[in-house]
Amino acid sequence: MDILKFITAGSVDDGKSTLIGRLLYDSEAILADQLEALHASNRKNDDGSIDLAILTDGLKAEREQGITIDVAYKYFETDKRKFIIADAPGHIQYTRNMVTGASNAALSIILIDARKGVIEQTTRHSFLVSLLQIPKVVVAVNKMDMVDYSEEVFNNIVADFKKLAAKVNLDNVTYIPVSALKGDNIVYQSSNISWYSGDSLLQHLENVEITIDDSSTHARLPVQWVVRPQTDELHDYRGYAGRVSSGSFKVNDQVTILPSGFSTTISKIELYDKEPAEALAGMSVTVHLQDNIDISRGDIIVNSAGQPQLSNVIEADLCWMDTRPLDASLTYLVQHNTKTIRCKIQEVIYKVNINTLEKDYDDEFKLNDIGRIVIKTAEPLAFDPYQANKANGGAIIIDSRTNVTVGALMLRQSVE
Amino acid sequence: MSKYRLDYLDELEAEAIYILREVAGQFEKPALLFSGGKDSITLVYLALKAFRPGKFPFPLVHIDTGHNFEETITYRDDMIARIGEKLIVGHVQDSIDQGKVIEQKGKNASRNPLQTTTLLDTIAKHGFDACIGGARRDEEKARAKERIFSVRDEFGQWDPKRQRPELWDIYNGKIHKGENVRVFPISNWTELDVWNYIRRENIPLPTIYFAHQRDCITRNGQLMAASPFLNMDADDVIETKNVRFRTVGDMTCTAAVESYAFEIDDIIDEIASSKISERGARMDDKVSEAAMEDRKKGGYF
Numbered sequence: 001m002d003i004l005k006f007i008t009a010g011s012v013d014d015g016k017s018t019l020i021g022r023l024l025y026d027s028e029a030i031l032a033d034q035l036e037a038l039h040a041s042n043r044k045n046d047d048g049s050i051d052l053a054i055l056t057d058g059l060k061a062e063r064e065q066g067i068t069i070d071v072a073y074k075y076f077e078t079d080k081r082k083f084i085i086a087d088a089p090g091h092i093q094y095t096r097n098m099v100t101g102a103s104n105a106a107l108s109i110i111l112i113d114a115r116k117g118v119i120e121q122t123t124r125h126s127f128l129v130s131l132l133q134i135p136k137v138v139v140a141v142n143k144m145d146m147v148d149y150s151e152e153v154f155n156n157i158v159a160d161f162k163k164l165a166a167k168v169n170l171d172n173v174t175y176i177p178v179s180a181l182k183g184d185n186i187v188y189q190s191s192n193i194s195w196y197s198g199d200s201l202l203q204h205l206e207n208v209e210i211t212i213d214d215s216s217t218h219a220r221l222p223v224q225w226v227v228r229p230q231t232d233e234l235h236d237y238r239g240y241a242g243r244v245s246s247g248s249f250k251v252n253d254q255v256t257i258l259p260s261g262f263s264t265t266i267s268k269i270e271l272y273d274k275e276p277a278e279a280l281a282g283m284s285v286t287v288h289l290q291d292n293i294d295i296s297r298g299d300i301i302v303n304s305a306g307q308p309q310l311s312n313v314i315e316a317d318l319c320w321m322d323t324r325p326l327d328a329s330l331t332y333l334v335q336h337n338t339k340t341i342r343c344k345i346q347e348v349i350y351k352v353n354i355n356t357l358e359k360d361y362d363d364e365f366k367l368n369d370i371g372r373i374v375i376k377t378a379e380p381l382a383f384d385p386y387q388a389n390k391a392n393g394g395a396i397i398i399d400s401r402t403n404v405t406v407g408a409l410m411l412r413q414s415v416e
Numbered sequence: 417m418s419k420y421r422l423d424y425l426d427e428l429e430a431e432a433i434y435i436l437r438e439v440a441g442q443f444e445k446p447a448l449l450f451s452g453g454k455d456s457i458t459l460v461y462l463a464l465k466a467f468r469p470g471k472f473p474f475p476l477v478h479i480d481t482g483h484n485f486e487e488t489i490t491y492r493d494d495m496i497a498r499i500g501e502k503l504i505v506g507h508v509q510d511s512i513d514q515g516k517v518i519e520q521k522g523k524n525a526s527r528n529p530l531q532t533t534t535l536l537d538t539i540a541k542h543g544f545d546a547c548i549g550g551a552r553r554d555e556e557k558a559r560a561k562e563r564i565f566s567v568r569d570e571f572g573q574w575d576p577k578r579q580r581p582e583l584w585d586i587y588n589g590k591i592h593k594g595e596n597v598r599v600f601p602i603s604n605w606t607e608l609d610v611w612n613y614i615r616r617e618n619i620p621l622p623t624i625y626f627a628h629q630r631d632c633i634t635r636n637g638q639l640m641a642a643s644p645f646l647n648m649d650a651d652d653v654i655e656t657k658n659v660r661f662r663t664v665g666d667m668t669c670t671a672a673v674e675s676y677a678f679e680i681d682d683i684i685d686e687i688a689s690s691k692i693s694e695r696g697a698r699m700d701d702k703v704s705e706a707a708m709e710d711r712k713k714g715g716y717f
Contacts, residue, residue, distance in 0.1 A: 284433035403590035
């Protein structure tokens with residue numbers, strides 16, 4: 001059994017919390033004491049039924065304001081799969097939270113209110129899903145009960161969304177008509193929507209295929225820690241510990257250490273008391289190398305036949321996440337894999353109005369702004385374009401005055 | 417591209433090991449908070465996988481209320497002897513003797529809330545900049561929103577509104593002097609995941625997790641182990657029951673469940689079909705709907 005991490009993009013008004021609540025409730029992922037608290041709550045729907053949105057409320061402040069402020073993680077499973085939901089807020093002032101939730105998602109559910117169709121926030125959510133390269137997309141057209149389960153309404157929304165998808169480069173989109181409030185097509189196929197013969201939302205989540213890139217040419221292992229017991233019997237033991245971020249490594253593979261550029265071969269792969277022949281993407285391992293090379297945390301081991309770009313002037317997409325605007329005169333820190341070094345934003349090329357997708361040439365980067373920049377780093381980074389390899393193309397910017405994470409970078413290409 | 421995907425337990429294990437190694441790489445003086453419960457036992461086991469044949473780059477720290485199940489302390493001392501790592505114990509009794517906290521009175525008296533002071537004093541005394549804990553996001557709704565690297569100010573407080581964005585698997589452990597980071601490597605595990613992992617890896621556990629006979633009293637609708645630490649009066653009736661514990665904490669606030677689950681397979685079956693969530697057996701969360709959020713803001717685990 002595997003795990004599917006997905007994000008729900010939409011706002012309270014679209015019935016996002018109700019949708020998640022319905023998924024949990026109908027798949028019987030709610031336990032007795034939680035159910036008791038749910039029934040005891042005095043928040044009810046107009047028709048007196050339980051307000052399932054309560055299940056996703058987390059913080060006191062959120063309950064008071066009736067909104068989602070932060071990303072909440074929910075867990076449930078069926079016989080086929082385990083699921084982790086990143087429940088992120090949909091309003092524009094929480095764009096950074098959606099970017100955060102989207103960074104680890106393999107699938108995104110974009111919610112559209114059937115009465116409203118494709119609106120400004122749909123554009124915004126679709127743009128972010130594309131920017132963060134979430135591999136699979138489901139468009140859930142919700143509140144179908146409010147439009148008499150009309151096939152025509154649904155078809156028009158699908159047609160509108162296809163135009164938008166072409167504009168923001170989204171493919172792999174699946175469309176499902178649902179009513180979270182009534183439970184239509186969430187867990188069970190709905191008899192109210194007889195013209196739709198596809199999977200319910202949950203059936204789709206259970207069956208959707210998620211692939212990983214395990215080709216050896218994209219093999220990347222950022223070194224986290226050097227294991228050196230320095231005991232009498234393990235005097236010469238030197239293992240490089242880390243998690244394979246993409247691709248796969250085998251014993252005897254020719255590898256290169258970056259940024260130094262030295263090459264050697266893998267002599268052994270360890271996983272505690274086992275010695276697997278192959279280390280695949282996602283595995284935490286310890287590798288041993290044939291030659292004695294000076295390697296420390298921050299270095300990356302890559303397959304010699306498929307090396308990443310190595311550069312200290314890099315074009316990237318940036319999402320700004322701090323209330324203090326970007327200050328181009330400041331030195332920030334950039335954290336890429338296990339390496340943290342100093343950097344400056346050398347140039348703002350443009351910003352994107354994420355509601356209209358128009359470019360904007362005002363170069364002040366404020367909270368939630370997204371655009372294209374050029375970053376200059378104190379040492380070269382060994383990166384892949386985010387579009388081609390998410391795991392080695394994402395980085396964060398840290399304000400060294402506050403130590404807070406202030407930006408998310410999707411690296412694109414070396415600028416020399 | 418291939419359809420190959422890691423099995424969920426392998427994926428969760430790899431993620432936890434990755435997080436533990438990030439702590440080792442990013443901090444000067446980390447510690448692993450060990451309670452004797454199954455979650456922190458799992459953490460210790462994951463640390464073996466992350467760092468062996470080397471030593472742990474951190475000591476284990478146990479905050480001891482003095483009101484422990486005897487089985488927990490026996491297990492702790494045996495485990496430390498077996499793995500040969502350093503253990504630091506912070507005693508709530510010391511905080512009481514120093515007048516920093518006052519023992520609660522009355523029937524529901526517990527040392528559980530007093531632990532926060534002892535924990536913060538222990539962190540300050542040893543200058544720990546990161547504390548690894550076994551909390552999971554599925555336990556409770558405030559925890560569902562907490563980061564894997566969760567920054568605490570110099571008063572140990574968590575500010576849910578000022579959490580750092582946490583993207584991909586890049587964890588920002590930069591802090592100012594006096595602050596520290598609580599790190600939760602098994603954030604994404606559920607209770608059942610922990611049990612399935614313990615079964616798969618054959619990890620030994622304290623005996624109180626398995627069904628046994630014990631003298632209990634019923635209080636506020638929950639079964640509590642009769643012990644000298646529990647303030648009892650004439651109304652309390654002691655009955656011998658077949659019970660086990662789903663979490664292991666202070667004896668005064670950890671409720672038992674009636675159970676005939678003598679083996680780990682029985683426990684997994686029981687939990688898989690159970691209708692009460694794990695923290696439902698903790699009286700400390702029942703106080704108010706926002707109980708955990710408030711305690712975390714105050715520096716609790």
